Amino acid sequence: MADDTSIFIGASRKPDDSYQEPEQLLLKYGNRHGLVTGATGTGKTVTLQILAEGFSNQGVPVFCADVKGDLSGIAMMGEPKDFLTARAEAIKLDPYEFQEFPVIFWDLFGEQGHPVRATVSEMGPLLLSRLMNLSEAQEGIMNIAFKIADEEGLLLLDMKDLQALLANIAGRADEISARYGNVTKPSVGAIQRNLLVLEQQGGANFFGEPALKIADIMRTTRDGRGAINVLAADKLMMNPRLYSTFLLWLLSELFEVLPEVGDPDKPKLVFFFDEAHLLFDEAPRVLVDRVEQVVRLIRSKGVGVYFVTQNPLDVPETVLAQLGNRIQHALRAYTPREQKAVKTAADTFRPNPDFDCATAITQLGTGEALVSTLEAKGIPSMVQRTLIRPPASRIGPITPQERAKLMAESPVAGQYEKPIDRESAFEILQKKAADAQNAEQRASDRDQQDSGRTRWTLPDFDGPQGSGSRSGDRQPQPRPRAPRPSNRQTVAEAAVKSVVRSMGSSVGRAIVRGILGSLKKGF
Structure with missing residues (x-):
């Protein structure tokens, strides 16, 4: 009909x-x-x-x-x-x-x-926020994450890409908050927990390539x-x-x-x-x-x-x-x-x-x-x-x-069965983190080597004129030292010094009392 x-x-x-x-x-x-x-x-x-x-x-x-x-x-x-x-x-x-x-x-x-x-980028922040039932503040962070991914050339293909990017944002929360608005670690953590729930419900099978x-x-x-x-x-x-x-x-x-x-x-x-x-x-x-x-x-x-x-x-x-x-x-x-x-x-x-x-x-x-x-x-x-x-x-x-x-017998048989995992945000951020850790380790090794050396250096003097020798090749020559006087004293010398000190102290106290007494009478 x-x-x-x-x-x-x-x-x-x-x-x-x-x-x-x-x-x-x-x-x-x-x-x-x-x-x-x-x-x-x-x-x-x-x-x-x-x-x-x-x-x-x-x-x-x-x-x-x-x-x-x-x-x-x-x-x-x-x-x-x-x-x-x-x-x-x-x-x-x-x-x-x-x-x-x-x-x-x-x-x-x-x-x-x-x-x-489908890739995470294709899904976009609005639908992802809907999918995970995010709050308004958390949805704002999701939008910031996609903005940063665009600026820094980070491909968001699967869930681990998004998880790695969110972890990176949490570590740079102060820097990012100054540019785009408040980004707090608790809010990022809440998004990560929702991603984990979505992953356990089978959402990880949906995000990825081939799209x-x-x-x-x-x-x-x-x-x-x-x-x-x-x-x-x-x-x-x-x-x-x-x-x-x-x-x-x-x-x-x-x-x-x-x-x-x-x-x-x-x-x-x-x-x-x-x-x-x-x-x-x-x-x-x-x-x-x-x-x-x-x-x-x-x-x-x-x-x-x-x-x-x-x-x-x-x-x-x-x-x-x-x-x-x-x-x-x-x-x-x-x-x-x-x-x-x-x-x-x-x-x-x-x-x-x-x-x-x-x-x-x-x-x-x-x-x-x-x-x-x-x-x-x-x-x-x-x-x-x-x-x-x-x-x-x-x-x-x-x-x-x-x-x-x-x-x-399907016309698309074999085209979508095998997942593809090419370099994306997860691999790039992982490499950056490894490079930063290696650089920090090298700096720490240099500091340890420097701390093992003495902080004092010896002056390097030239040798006698016309000697043709370099200061680095000379051995230091010992200098003659004057004989040091002995600090030891006899019993008699000690007794005399004690009497002198006692007399000096008594005379000094008498002079001070006299001066103070005359000052007092004048007032």
Whole structure:
């Protein structure tokens, strides 16, 4: 039912409960972003799967995260099942054909896919601070660290580079504080502790080289289909902050690398952000602003971003306003927050006079959704109650053996598996520290040698004129010394000297008393 200009989503339900009119997503507006929401078990994953299939068949590469592990089946041929066949008949999908799709598996931990890496420099201070949940003061130090790395030509590639740079900054805290502001050792220590926690959670596997090349996720096959890049995220979800920061980094890299293309006939890449609420949970305002900026501007790069989450309230209004294509699965309305979510979702659709949108959201069955896409001139279509088409690929996960075979046949096999550790900040700072230590040791050795010598020198006199000899060649000649008088005295001499001293002392005291007495009488 789809043509070269659209993707077939499903068929809309009419008042007589039949499904007749096809609902399609126009490729021309595929880069206007989208939103897929719904409670757990309502069919969001299958909707993501059929959208990825549709974009791939139209030659558009796709990047998506496999949060539960069951999206990997998109790489294998679908299997006939009764409920799938019944759905195909209900929406008049004839013929209903099965198909396998070109998939490249990725994994930040390098276990269920090719390793994904980024350098510390590419991540930048803002995303790193978000990743480690740093305070404002600590984020300031992180910005100073990147500034110093740029000034001193220090490459920040992996975690040990950043750790070495922070240790160097702590040792130069007084000097750096005078130039850039207060840098304290306790704050640097707190950042180091957060880096250690991140390392223990597997973050060290993500930072380093070879870094992911954007071109490798934008591949197409020889038959013109777009590659579907599936990120294994079941283990990654144990660290949701790393997951959300990585996807935001990838969006930022796409924004920085890709050229401006305006409004192409079809997207250059479609990006599905599953569990999107993790991106915005407790996010600082500066980060939300960054997401809004990327989503708003990346459209002109030919990239479509589709957020997948349980509740439309998980996405800030400023970002929600940028999402033109919407698929809303069933929501529960038992709590006040859930009731608010239903109202918010209903208010974002263009009303349909055939049914009440808020009521329909709570009554949708599994595989049903309210669909509104951009039609001619980018105007949102009237919301329709739609039965989503069955996927052409397998529903559910593939086996480890199938995954290993697909990875071995991958076009990027062997390119990312072996890490590269070239000279960077860690090695440079280590060399500088060793050179400084060696210089200090040499200075200490010189001081010890100098302390072993006498501090006095002998004068060097010339020899007799005409002797032709050098002072250094002469031996010192002994000088005759006059006989020293003996200090010894006889008993008689000692007695006489004692009497004289006694008499002198007595006479002296008498003279002093006389003088003082005469002075006293005069007053």
